[in-house]
Amino acid sequence: MDSEAFVPLLRASLSQWKQRGKRAVWIKLPIELANLVEPAVKEGFKYHHAEPDYVMLVNWISKSTNSLPKNASHRVGISAFVMNDKREVLVVQEKSGKFKGTGVWKFPTGVVDEGEDISMAAIREVKEETGIDTEFVEILAFRQSHKSFFTKSDLLFVCMLRPRSFDIQKQDTEIEAAQWMPVEEYAEQAFMKRHDSFSSVAKVCLTKSEKEYAGFSPIPRTTASGKTTYLYFNTKDLTQIKIP
């Protein structure tokens, strides 16, 4: 569609929608229709969000206060604590990023895909980076950080997983090296000791490996709108009480 056909159509529609008491008008423009972005903006639309192949514009046409849901603000990542029966943890060295060439051994980490459950992402990333099959156990801790990428924030979930296989097949494009390493040796790395965000996570994992530490377990629940979701909570403490 060219903008000469688009603008009169849009104006007529906006006028109708206002009369009908609509509050907001959305336009999703695939990247092939980038020519219509400027005319839509001239008619009062603002950007709401964009993905690689489209931009979503919105026009709040009501006189009431704008109550549109905000754009996504966080990226979500996982860090995987996988320990075998010999008290060895699965660790990697990355080929890129800030740990490149530092010699630091770290837990496999990765980004949760859009629409993916945190527990599934942890299992997937461990498999992709090291070839190890795992089952999900618990979330032991999480961290929120800001301005990690442009204005957005990050949530990083430290996940405990139990290994179901032990032979490492490392992924070659992202991972320089991968191995099973005694958990104490992991925690004693100079880098870990220098940074309290790392040393605290190591301490949590060591506590979990030696003593009782209740993390949050994912329990499938149905929401009011009928969707299946995971609710993560401390199930160990919960079993101590009986509630109707």
Added chain:
Amino acid sequence: MDSEAFVPLLRASLSQWKQRGKRAVWIKLPIELANLVEPAVKEGFKYHHAEPDYVMLVNWISKSTNSLPKNASHRVGISAFVMNDKREVLVVQEKSGKFKGTGVWKFPTGVVDEGEDISMAAIREVKEETGIDTEFVEILAFRQSHKSFFTKSDLLFVCMLRPRSFDIQKQDTEIEAAQWMPVEEYAEQAFMKRHDSFSSVAKVCLTKSEKEYAGFSPIPRTTASGKTTYLYFNTKDLTQIKIP
């Protein structure tokens, strides 16, 4: 800038950047320059993300695999469990949304602003909706749900807060009613019992109010890049072990 001046400039720059081995080129176009979106797309740019007043485009000009960080995928919300010494919880009825007119009493909830700490958001939302001052205690549980808004996901953190004031001053535009309600009465609402995602949260809160339940506490930590962040974990179990 008009597109006739922009395009030759962009082409010359792209050619230079390629020669210098740059991998990606970003263009941030304020909404006033919506006229340059189409020419940028024609030169090979795709959308990366957008906020109301700008769109960010990116062009991966390297022959290597695209390793750009993904766009934000999650919105983050809080639900606030605030209980006084009489075992009454702070509850509200909302003027809009899916609970409008249902008579359901629910915890104050809200969206975490961009760049805002979860604990700060919980304190802010309780204050905004009810006028009650609180201090943050713990995260008791959280839920991940998908396709909550377009293709994005939600993370909802159930936060426990301790009240520091008790006189309710409800916010009029969003909140129909607000009160202190006996916690058992809250949990016994028919709606709560019908939906296991709500009843489970109620059960967690009741457990916390009656017995030992270890949630995740926010502990300030410094990251490797020098930022202050909050790491949330079970500090109660952690104090049982001494680690170097």
